[in-house]
Amino acid sequence: MTRCGFGEATHMYSMLGECGPLFAAGKQRGLTVVTEIYIPLSTERILAEERRNFPDWEPDTPDFAAIRRERGSENAVLTLTDFAICPSEAARDDLVQNFGFPRERTAIVPYGVNPELLSVRNEPVRGRVLFAGTAELRKGIHYFAMAAEKLAARGLHYEFRVAGNVQRSVASQKHCRCLTFLGRVPRVEVAREFAAADLFVLPSLAETGPEVNYEALACGVPVVTTPEARAIVRDGIDGRIVPSRDPEALADAITEMIEDRQGRKRMSHAARERARDFTWERYGERLVGALKSFAARQTQP
Template sequence: MHDQASLRFAVLQPGARLHYALPAVLQRAGMLQRLYTDFANVGPLRHLEKFLPRSLQPAPVRRMLGRKVPADIPRSKVREVRADIVRDRVVRLFSNGALNNAASMLAVARKERFGGANAIYTVLVNEDIEACREAKEGSRTIVHEAMLGPDVGLWLEEEHKRFPGRLHGTFSVDRVHAGRERDRMKYQLADLIIAPSDFVKRAVVELGADVSRVDVVPYGIDASWLEADPRPVQGRALFVGSVGLRKGSHYLAEAARLLTQRSVSCDVRVVGPVDHRILRDPLFFGPDYVGQIPRTKVREEFTTADVFVLPTLCEGSALVHLEAMACGVPVVTTPNCGSVVRDGVDGIIVPIRSATAIADAIERIVTDRNLREAMSRNARERAAEFTLERYGDRLVAALCKLRPTN
């Protein structure tokens, strides 16, 4: 063990995932040298919102302009991509264009030689191989966070074979396997790999990572979620997230149809982005598709849910299931969720791809009020173990096992 402040990290993070919890944790621990990101509302374009009324902003633009770097991170440590690139991105967002500015972000980091950092913490998938190699050649310590298991493409490949033509988007087997090869290369470069769950850790090790270099650090939620006032509507089953095959949305839809056939009093609500083509596909018929709603309204959905359902095929560790538990909502999910749910204690773990098991679990919870009450109480107590503060403690403890190389 060494003085944690001897590690000075350059964080490579496009987007505001976990509301910048990672760089905030490093800053408080005295370990943040730079935060390299795409757009964090600290440059000249932070004034864009004054000239672009919220009513005219597409949802992706609103989310981007809503990003706020925590106050305890000095703005002098934050580097965005150039203003003209961000401006072009905003224009693309108006026309449903691409959001990824990872290449521009990495160019800024490499030009600055990572701001004098002696360690790199990257949450990119594998676009940053060259940057990591360059950092390694400069004797920098490399930490890679595997937010999602490297086998996600394999799960989707299997699903594509089960439901050909139902992916509602582009899919390339060659791209999947090329991505896995780059993942394997990243693992060889990394001094430490952070996985959010045992499910991800197993997949990372199976792809070739040294198990001694992989640590599990579960994500956390803001403690304010624990202050929610639950008002469950009996029979309301809730899903929150993007609708698609990876999330198991089609199995949830089949479960909804089964519950209707059984005359179970149950309303399956799906909240989140949904492609209009999915709504026309019989495979997904059954639930009530609410669509995407403001974040404040999402919390209301959790507080009125009777049970939360996430029949996913592959996750890292879904924050939504923690948010549900913090609101006292029992969770039905799969072993592939990377969840902290204890089967039979604060929820029910069902096999992947089993609509019958999903329907059985929902029916059991919404009809047995004593069971539901016990699971609700246990879920809330369990969620209290996974706050952002606990996340920070676990992350710093994992990083303190490293030794800086310069």
């Protein structure tokens, strides 16, 4: 494409450094580069700390140096970037506070959810707690497991289900003995898991806008999550936001929401109504609006 030219294009949309040489060439030719921050730039630092604290959970670590060689360093990517699309406040805060990117050159565009999930009928199995996604440190699987242990010690024998890929090094941890690992689950089966879930929990440490939180809300399942992963979840309305790395607070929130059936019912209704404003169509509208606002800023004196 670089050899063929960019035609009449004025802008390029980058997924956080992918096709770096192409975007560098476009930048040299005067195109405006918009980068979507689909994962926090601080993820490597966060995971390095977590792996030091839990060294036997993920012995095979990603080769971040190789990834950086392929996509470019964070600073190289941001040097090319004129404007940044962030799926959440957490993503923007990380970009601005930890990497010095100008806040005025960012826009928050929350993701969207498949509208078909809005018709999923949630008939919760009382005490069934669902975690969906890869069972890894980044998503807080170890804190989910510790919270389950704490609740079992309190005599609260809820059911903790994990739908997603899992390494043996994780599944074999003693902390995980209260978890049921389902393995990788087809999308249609995930919808069935949401339909029977009493609660969805995602205690992630590094996220921008996890799709599973949107999906849970769309299915009418209240969400317990962290500030890093909250995206569109509202504390006390359609879910609970608890501090990351705090299994005690996580266990307390799970108990509160399961035992308060009227409160859980209210949150379930609020969750589905919240998701109606975050469909794929609304995502497209917000994204186009953000791109137009960027273009308008460029024309201002």
